[in-house]
Amino acid sequence: MAFQKDKQNVTASELLQALADGQDIHLSRCTITGLLDVNRLFDHNEKFQTDKLHVQVSENCKTLMLSQSLTFDKCVFEENAVFASPWSQPESVAVNFKADVIFNNSTFRGQTRFRNAHFCGTAGFDGCTFAGVVTFKNAIFKKDAKLRTATFNGYCLLGNASFNGDARFTNTHFAKGANFSGVNFGGYTDFDGVYSSSRAVPATEAITFSRRYGEDESFWRFVKQSAHQAGYYQLAGECFYKERCARLWRKFRGPNYRSLARSKKTVHWLLAVRLLPELIFGRLLFGYGERPVRVLLAGAVIIVLCAFFYSHPGTLTAYRQGTIQPSFLQGLYFSTITFTTLGYGDLYPSPNGLCRIMAMAEAVTGGCLMALFVVCLAKRFSRG
Numbered sequence: 177m178a179f180q181k182d183k184q185n186v187t188a189s190e191l192l193q194a195l196a197d198g199q200d201i202h203l204s205r206c207t208i209t210g211l212l213d214v215n216r217l218f219d220h221n222e223k224f225q226t227d228k229l230h231v232q233v234s235e236n237c238k239t240l241m242l243s244q245s246l247t248f249d250k251c252v253f254e255e256n257a258v259f260a261s262p263w264s265q266p267e268s269v270a271v272n273f274k275a276d277v278i279f280n281n282s283t284f285r286g287q288t289r290f291r292n293a294h295f296c297g298t299a300g301f302d303g304c305t306f307a308g309v310v311t312f313k314n315a316i317f318k319k320d321a322k323l324r325t326a327t328f329n330g331y332c333l334l335g336n337a338s339f340n341g342d343a344r345f346t347n348t349h350f351a352k353g354a355n356f357s358g359v360n361f362g363g364y365t366d367f368d369g370v371y372s373s374s375r376a377v378p379a380t381e382a383i384t385f386s387r388r389y390g391e392d393e394s395f396w397r398f399v400k401q402s403a404h405q406a407g408y409y410q411l412a413g414e415c416f417y418k419e420r421c422a423r424l425w426r427k428f429r430g431p432n433y434r435s436l437a438r439s440k441k442t443v444h445w446l447l448a449v450r451l452l453p454e455l456i457f458g459r460l461l462f463g464y465g466e467r468p469v470r471v472l473l474a475g476a477v478i479i480v481l482c483a484f485f486y487s488h489p490g491t492l493t494a495y496r497q498g499t500i501q502p503s504f505l506q507g508l509y510f511s512t513i514t515f516t517t518l519g520y521g522d523l524y525p526s527p528n529g530l531c532r533i534m535a536m537a538e539a540v541t542g543g544c545l546m547a548l549f550v551v552c553l554a555k556r557f558s559r560g
Contacts, residue, residue, distance in 0.1 A: 181206050188212040188255070189222075195242060196229045204249040213258040214240055214271060237292075238269050245275040245297075251282045260291035260311070273297065279304055287330075290315050301326055312337050320363075323348055334359055335379075345370050353402075355379040362386040367394035375406040390426030393419055413556060417466040424459060427451055461548075468552035475545045479515050482538050483508040491531050493524050515542035 188210035353376025487507030
């Protein structure tokens with residue numbers, strides 16, 4: 177038998193008793209009054225009938241097993257909605273939702289807590305409005321998590337949460353920021369249109385994306401925009417680099433890559449050779465303008481390698497003196513002035529063999545890398 181209401185006021189005590197009885201919950205456009213706190217089910221003073229309540233007890237934690245489906249469509253929760261342990265004992269209670277949990281277009285006027293919750297089915301929070309603090313810390317979403325067009329007017333805590341299925345946050349609004357520290361995104365991730373109206377930068381320490389298919393592009397774009405708005409330009413630059421790396425990976429794979437046949441995947445990778453210039457120069461060498469040290473290291477490597485070449489006998493000639501005594505120091509000197517296109521004119525490459533070709537190539541490479549280095553510095557120090 178289902179606990180089903182439409183356009184009615186429902187007390188939190190009624191709802192908790194229905195949960196304890198194992199009834200499916202189907203509420204539409206209802207107002208839930210009172211404190212909806214699952215910890216009340218363990219309080220003997222509340223006098224709930226808990227004979228049918230399935231609870232697993234470990235050393236320091238009680239796990240409440242809810243096997244019924246929960247659907248709250250356009251409902252209003254007047255006070256706190258707590259499906260977690262008390263703040264004073266954060267690890268004492270966990271809730272395991274065995275079936276789908278849907279709160280679409282609902283309004284939470286108090287705190288909303290799902291700390292340590294396990295969502296075995298779909299977790300639907302599309303269009304929800306959260307007025308107070310929201311916590312999904314340590315929560316596990318085994319299937320899809322849908323938080324599209326949601327509004328978090330309070331701070332959102334997602335630390336150490338695990339999204340095993342799709343994580344969809346499209347067009348979600350974090351008014352006072354969010355904490356994504358330690359979050360693991362294991363499936364498809366969508367943060368397109370996500371924004372923050374405050375200067376609070378999302379915390380992203382130790383965040384991981386298990387499937388490195390470029391699906392983290394929209395997430396880093398969101399963090400980049402928040403950091404730039406708050407004036408953290410170095411962090412914005414780092415997020416820009418991660419965003420561009422993710423975009424490059426998405427270009428390599430292309431849309432619907434997983435559904436392609438093996439032969440088409442082979443053709444796809446052969447055609448992806450056209451992206452090698454961006455991979456080599458844009459990402460690895462240039463770092464999309466965020467890695468100027470790489471340009472310096474590349475220049476130093478080229479200078480030293482060419483110096484070894486120029487240190488061989490017969491590769492260099494001196495002005496009015498002919499062939500000189502070869503040495504690594506002489507080769508390093510000539511390589512440096514050639515790379516920097518300085519050219520004192522005291523040493524010349526031998527007209528025999530590959531000497532002049534090597535000198536021309538080094539001069540062109542040096543001019544390009546020096547210009548690239550200047551662009552990197554200008555990009556990094558002219559933000560804001």
